[in-house]
Amino acid sequence: MITQQEDRELVRCRRLIEEKVGWGRSDNWSTQDFERLGEQIADQTGVSLSVTTLKRVWGRVRYNSAPTATTLNALVKFIGYTNWPHFKGVTQTGEMISEPADVVSVAVSEPASPVRSSGRSRWWIGAGLLVGVTTVWLFFLNYSPPEPLSPNDFSFSSRPVTKGIPNSVVFHYNAMASPTDSVFIQQSWDPSRRQLVPKNGHDYTSIYYYPGYFRAKLVVGRQVMQEHNLMIPSDGWHVAVIHEPVPVYFQPNEVIRNGVLSLSVAAIEKHNIAMQPHPPIVRYRYVRELDGLRADNFTLETRLKNDFKQGSSACQNMVVTILCKNEMFSIPLSAKGCVANLNLYLAGHFANAKSTDLSAFGADLSQWVDLRCDVRNKHVRLFVGGKKAYEAVAPNSVKDIVGISYDFEGTGSVDYVRFSRPNGMTVFEDNFNSSEIDSAH
Structure with a gap:
């Protein structure tokens, strides 16, 4: 179990990390935010922390044990400390260390209360300080960084x-x-x-x-x-319930019926997957080359709904992701009362509902909702239910589109999906009239 003192230090560690990344309050972080944090920590420290581990540290997943030493050391290295004991020591003295973890630093602290000292004592203290400063000076004078790897x-x-x-x-x-x-x-x-x-x-x-x-x-x-x-690439539509370490897969004849792509609650529960208290995430994904369709000029049209609104799934969260080569457009939808938790990403443009009005992405998702994404020369316009919801410029370099992904909290349905060029030419379309993919080129 973690002590009260260490719990306070962990709170401070989390706050410093939140300040460093600058993504706003962690209460509103999405799974994608924790994934990005894990990537940054790995790039800076060489230690990989899973999304589940990070969510446990931030209290988003219940876990009664204390974080491991490896986890704690990686977290504090990310904000410039050598290891967890170093961070605790600095926390206790109230001193802030800004050097990278691999730089040697020397801290000189005064006694906690004034103490009378003789001239000889002061001489020894002065000599000690001189030796310490000289040692550090010689270290940096003789230090040469290692040759960069090629x-x-x-x-x-x-x-x-x-x-x-x-x-x-x-x-x-x-x-x-x-x-x-x-x-x-x-x-x-x-x-x-x-x-x-x-x-x-x-x-x-x-x-x-x-x-x-x-x-x-x-x-x-x-x-x-x-x-x-x-x-x-996927072989047609790939349907899975996200589960670690291995997802649960479903066959096309279980999900494509009567012109709709839909995974029923009964089919999910048949695989011993509980819908409560934490609903699963159902993912529909289609991946292949789309005849050179570019992310700076295209139109996506789709119709979808959420099929589960019970217990903790009242928000009916869903995300439509347009998959590009090393880039993406991530468009969220939720019940109207839950838009405060939404995050939007458009090929380099990020918007958080805490600082941006994303209320137009709230809808009655128990009914069919039309979503449209128009991109012309990187200028993005998004429409929800036929009304313009948002527009921005997608700043990142142009990439080819390679597919689409739907993530539903609980489960959901897709009525159709269509990608087209600005001239109206359809590149990919599926109306789910059969288990076969309808595509036009």
Whole structure:
């Protein structure tokens, strides 16, 4: 169990991290925010903390045990401390340390209360301070930072072993030039998918449970030495209930009926998945090359609804994600009373409901709702129920669109989806009239 003193220090640690990332109050952070935090911590410290671990630290998931030493050390390293004992010591003295964790620092503290001292005592104190300062000066005078590693000294490639999902990928790598044993292969941007591999090894096989477009990385210490794109396409619509460590999959004949893509509550419960007290997340995802459809000029039209509004699912949260090559558009919807928790992301443009009016993304989601995304020369206009809800410029570089993903809290339905070019030409369309995909080029 964590002590009251350590609990106070953990509260302060969380606050400093929140101030560093600048995403507003953590009470309103989404799962994607915790994923981004995990990625930043891994990039800076070399330690991967899963989304579940971070949610436990922030009290978003119940957990009676104290965080591990590895977790605590990674958190405080992220904000510039050497380790958890160092952070606690600084907390107790009220001193702030701003140097990076790998820089040697010397703290000189005065006695807690005035003490009479003789001239000889003062002489010894002065001599000690002089020696300490001289030692530090000599350290920095003789210190030379290590030579930066060259990506040219490393190699990294991959090969999927099959089609469809799940899919194993064999990574081939050469990290013999690494000065450390801290060599990792990371599946994607998600640091929880980072695995320590032998420095002298050459092959590592990893499994992908969801289709998507990924940026695989070879990481040495804290530095990404090599990375490349990796696309895992879906075989039609991929339907799953998100579950760790392995999702629960469903077949097309279970979800595509009568012109609707829909996973029923009965089908979910048949797999022993509880709907309460915490409803599952149902994901519908379609991934493949869409005939060069570009993210700076396109139109998405879709109709959807949420099919579960019980207990803790009163907000009926859902997110529609337009998948691009190393980029995305993430569009949230919720019940009208829950819009304060929404976050919107449009290829580099981020909006949080705490500081931006996102009330137009609230709707009666027990009924069909039309969603439209129009992008012309990076200018994005979003429409919910036929009314303009938001507009902004998507600042990031142009990418190809490779699919779409629907995430429903509880479960939900999709009536149709259509991608088209600005000239009206349909690139992809599915009305779910059968288990086959209707597509036009």
